[in-house]
Amino acid sequence: MPELPEVEVTRRSFEGRIAGAQIRSVAMGKPLRWPLGRDPASLAGRQVMGVRRRGKYLLVDLDDGSLLLVHLGMSGSLRFAGDLPEPGVHDHFEMVTDRGTLRLHDPRRFGAVVWAAHEADPVAHKLLQNLGPEPLDDGFTFEAFHAGLRASRVPVKLLLLSGKIVVGVGNIYASEVLFLAGIRPTARASSIGPVRARRLHAAIREVLARAVERGGSTLRDFSSADGNAGHFQLEANVYGRELQPCRVCGTPIKLLRQGQRSTFYCPRCQRA
DNA sequence: CGTAACGCCTGCGCGC
């Protein structure tokens, strides 16, 4: 479920409450995508300093300079509360602190919690080093973005998903952003000129920023770590709307497959 | 090197 906005909303929903908390115990359930990388029990006594985000990874900073990298995968969600129900079969990570319990619920187990000694640790480095710029930071400049587009012959939608020229754009937002920019998802990235590149750059920032403001409205089921549901105000223009009329021109929305994944677009509003 | 497919899992909705 989580693309960048949902991860950021999750982060904001518990960062302030968990910062300063002392870890009492850590327990793992079924295996996640990668092993934790150290004995969970050995984390007892550490203090949580804060929670950052890089792409779709959450970085839980501990007082000894080490960190926990948390990824929600396709089906993960975090809860942080003083009073949680008994762990269920899909709860695979639990960190009990003096301020509450942080728990990862992840039925498909594509998510992960990985310990790294520090940010330059090869373990952390490997996961974070290839990430492109953050779309909501000033480092996400139009110039670099356009240069990235020009350098790739891949269909623009796949390039957006790759995380090479910008991170955090998942399968839903990729379709939505291309619709807003009026760009055909199959267009070669290198064929996109400055005018459309500018529109795409702006659309990425606007859509993601708005989704974060709205509380991570992913158009489906999402709830942040405090248990609040996403708002759902961000209606999809194209995602999941195959054969339904385009909200702008009425043309039926089309569905196609790119890289084994669904892409939705309006054949009239998104030419070339 | 860049690009494309694979696989990790479970749950859900659909058509029969």
Add this chain to the structure above:
DNA sequence: TGCGCGCAGGCGTTAC
């Protein structure tokens, strides 16, 4: 109602 199938928001790894 039950069953099998295809699909699902990610992404590192493997194979060209």
